[in-house]
Amino acid sequence: MKKFLFAAVALFAFSFANAQDGSFKGGVNLGLPMGDIKDAYSLNVGLDVAYTWAISDKFDAGVGVGYSHYLGKTEEVDTGFGTYEVEYDDAGFVPVFGTAQYSFSENIFAGADLGYALGVAPSENDGGFYYQPKVGYQTEKFEVFAGYKGVSVDGGTFSSLNLGFNYKF
Incomplete structure (x- = not known):
């Protein structure tokens, strides 16, 4: 796992060092947990x-890294003999991914991020x-998008329906 993380960071650093006709972007996103985890988690922040x-006039591809955090819920469970609280631990991931984006027009795009999310919490x-x-609206300086984020883990999937904002540098 450490070797994979080192290789991903090295690839990302190499990309910056050899970039000639590229662009850098950074952003935030918020999401509502879906599917397997919707009862245990309340919000996704990333x-x-x-x-x-730029691969062509309408197609861009590159590499990225991030952090995605799922906030655990506390629920009250009634057993018939009384109630007790169940507290779900927060979950955190560091996704390292390849990204691609196709622009249908000057402002409308569709894209996808694919890679591996390193689990950092709980242990x-x-x-x-x-x-x-994801799909979205873009200008020369920013993007606003809607996406469906997922991390396939043993026993299920951490997934969320997200809205995001990226600033282009």
């Missing part, structure tokens, strides 16, 4: 940075395959 290159979280298809 940060991402990416560097992309038994090993991480898993990371994916995020």
